[in-house]
Amino acid sequence: MPVEPIFLLQFALSLLVIALLAAWYLGPPLSTRPLHIAIGVLLIPHAFRHVGLVFMVPGVVSPNLAQGFASSAGFGDLAAALLALTAMVALRLHLPGALLVTWIFSIVGIADLANALRQAEVIPHFQAAWYITTFFVPLLLVTHLMIVVRLIRAARDADAAVPSPS
Template identity: 40%
Template sequence: MSPAMIFDIHLALGYVPWLLCFGAYAWPRLKAMDRLEAQRAIATLHSFRFFGLVFMLPGVVGPNLPAGFAILAAYGDFATGLLAMLALLTARRHQLFWPLVIAFNLVGAVDLVVDYYQGVQLGLPDLAGELGAAYAIPILYVPLLMITHIAAFYLLMRRRPEAVQGSHPR
């Protein structure tokens, strides 16, 4: 089996255990939570995306990792992480919190989609070994990030119960 095929299998199968775990444990709890608390939980996970800067760290990734992928992925993750941290810091100021929740989810989801696209365009599956220690990020971490972005968007668009709609905005 070629390294590219192994990488592609890892990318695809990385979603399976996270979807099973998320569906069984996280999703039922997030749906039952207050909207603000659910988004705070998701923002907390995404606040660790500053770690994506590792894609630009020599010695962690190989010298032949395409710069077009590494730089875009690193700064997209970094921006998402900072926006998520800002959202967490403003949770008590709803007029700031909700726009930051939307921003970190939009930036983060677009970042992941663009990273997948760039990875394919630049032949990343053939160069997967150049990810070095960062190999685990797209295989183990990115699927959970994408799943939680989708969940966050769903929760943002979901209608609130009538009793809650009449109260102050969150």
């Protein structure tokens, strides 16, 4: 059997399970928490994105994995991890610009995932890194969505709180 259908099935099932867990068990308690705490919790898996550097490790992935993919995925994940850590600290310390850093993290992190996911031709070459893309990426996608929703709500609430000029 070709590896692509297996990959897509595993990816889709992981995405479904993680989305259900988020909707049923993670989202409800976080919805009652202050913004900086809720987003801080959602940033935790992203702080581990440095694991994506494994795409550049010979022997973990196929030697036939395109170097362009390996570098962009590895360094993109590293950038997202460092931005997630920065956002976590800024939110925790209530630093000015914490939400801006979180937005920057979200844009960079989502762009990195979109770039990696559009390159389906590399799937057969993942080897041991297969589990990153069939489990970890769905987790990152769901938490990215949850973070962006919270950021949009916070911006909307801030706009509503500003009195309009009369």
